[in-house]
Amino acid sequence: xxxxxxxxxxxxxxxxHTLAYRAAPLFWPDEVPAxxxxxxxxxxxxxxxxxxxxxxxxxxxxxxxxxxxADDVDLVDVVTPNDAHEEAAVAAAAHGKALVCEKPLAHxxxxxxxxxxxxxxxxxxxxxxxxxxxxxxxxxxxxxxDEGAVGRPRRFGAHFLHxxxxxxxLPLTWRFQRERAGAGSVGDLGSHLIDLAHHLVGxxxxxxxxxxxxxxxxxxxxxxxxxxxxxxxxxxxxxxxFACGATGHLRTGWAARGHRTQWxxxxxxxxxxxxxxxxxxxxxxxxxxxxxxxxxxxxAVGPEHIxxxxxxxxxxxxxxxxxxxxxxIARLLRRLNGVDVEVPSVTDGLRANEVLAAVLAxxxxxxxxxxxxxxxxx
Ligand SMILES: NC(=O)c1ccc[n+]([C@@H]2O[C@H](COP(=O)([O-])OP(=O)(O)OC[C@H]3O[C@@H](n4cnc5c(N)ncnc54)[C@H](O)[C@@H]3O)[C@@H](O)[C@H]2O)c1
Numbered sequence: 001x002x003x004x005x006x007x008x009x010x011x012x013x014x015x016x017h018t019l020a021y022r023a024a025p026l027f028w029p030d031e032v033p034a035x036x037x038x039x040x041x042x043x044x045x046x047x048x049x050x051x052x053x054x055x056x057x058x059x060x061x062x063x064x065x066x067x068x069x070a071d072d073v074d075l076v077d078v079v080t081p082n083d084a085h086e087e088a089a090v091a092a093a094a095h096g097k098a099l100v101c102e103k104p105l106a107h108x109x110x111x112x113x114x115x116x117x118x119x120x121x122x123x124x125x126x127x128x129x130x131x132x133x134x135x136x137x138x139x140x141x142x143x144x145x146d147e148g149a150v151g152r153p154r155r156f157g158a159h160f161l162h163x164x165x166x167x168x169x170l171p172l173t174w175r176f177q178r179e180r181a182g183a184g185s186v187g188d189l190g191s192h193l194i195d196l197a198h199h200l201v202g203x204x205x206x207x208x209x210x211x212x213x214x215x216x217x218x219x220x221x222x223x224x225x226x227x228x229x230x231x232x233x234x235x236x237x238x239x240x241x242f243a244c245g246a247t248g249h250l251r252t253g254w255a256a257r258g259h260r261t262q263w264x265x266x267x268x269x270x271x272x273x274x275x276x277x278x279x280x281x282x283x284x285x286x287x288x289x290x291x292x293x294x295x296x297x298x299x300a301v302g303p304e305h306i307x308x309x310x311x312x313x314x315x316x317x318x319x320x321x322x323x324x325x326x327x328x329i330a331r332l333l334r335r336l337n338g339v340d341v342e343v344p345s346v347t348d349g350l351r352a353n354e355v356l357a358a359v360l361a362x363x364x365x366x367x368x369x370x371x372x373x374x375x376x377x378x
Contacts, residue, residue: 008040021037149274282300
């Protein structure tokens with residue numbers, strides 16, 4: 001039986017997610033169910049129609065109910081600005097649809113809690129699009145950490161830097177508005193890093209954050225001459241304390257000159273270390289003190305490391321950003337089909353929003369702030 005998909009939001013991510021729906025059945029023909037790309041909804045009709053036409057969705061609409069409540073939709077995929085995730089996700093959950101929601105789960109913690117509660121009450125399968133933790137080298141890092149390859153983690157560091165917003169002429173979009181995005185670079189990019197930190201080292205229990213806004217006003221999207229206020233961060237530095245006793249830091253920024261897209265992490269343990277850079281996405285670097293050699297060994301990730309997660313049977317051909325979405329959506333689709341694979345859950349999304357809320361409170365107070373964690377969901 002085909003899984004019938006409805007898409008909420010027809011912008012940038014609509015393309016990445018559509019790519020994933022098209023590619024997933026090619027890579028996992030026995031595990032990914034047949035798919036029908038039924039309907040795309042956007043508040044902007046032109047945008048919805050253009051997306052349907054170009055990306056190959058059967059219909060376009062401006063009526064959310066025609067996706068979130070429709071009898072001919074089984075899976076709802078939410079790729080709107082952050083403040084609009086809740087309306088679509090809660091409606092989809094209430095109507096028993098499976099759900100994919102982009103990250104961060106919501107623009108603020110109360111909204112994330114409401115989404116998580118709705119998903120929990122409905123008992124549906126739901127995933128949050130933390131695509132980087134799905135990455136083969138990151139999965140390998142997780143496996144090595146579980147096996148104790150670096151001993152006990154002492155320090156975690158991660159960064160996610162872009163340069164596109166260094167351009168002061170870049171128009172103001174929802175990403176620069178706290179009411180819609182919730183936070184700036186620390187929410188947009190930092191939510192991925194928080195998820196990586198949780199995935200690799202465990203829960204973050206306290207944070208101390210410093211944020212900066214370099215471009216306080218930006219032109220509007222129209223030709224009008226006025227400049228509009230930016231009320232989110234362009235950059236953030238965050239110190240972390242983990243439940244396991246490790247410490248760490250995050251560095252985010254989208255106005256970081258020289259950094260097109262650069263993210264990576266390292267984990268320093270008492271018996272070794274490992275590190276990863278997105279600029280060399282097929283390599284994971286490992287140091288084991290017991291080997292008696294200084295420095296790092298570069299492990300080229302291949303099918304022998306990652307089992308069924310490989311897109312191609314030939315190691316080292318290289319994969320890219322779009323593939324991260326293929327891996328994530330394919331895992332959800334395989335789970336829907338009863339295959340036992342892990343997907344980043346709404347609880348993972350909620351945990352990241354809890355840390356983000358502490359980060360914003362800390363940046364405002366200039367002090368350490370504990371992370372308030374709700375009870376685990378079902
Ligand atoms: N996982 C990742 O790596 C990744 C990368 C980029 C963006 N994102 C996330 O994806 C989401 C969308 O980002 P984007 O870059 O595609 O944004 P975008 O601005 O390109 O597109 C958003 C679309 O949603 C539409 N929209 C706005 N409000 C709506 C509503 N209430 N109902 C229906 N449609 C609505 C807009 O008209 C627009 O077409 C955000 O949550 C963002 O954080 C995730």
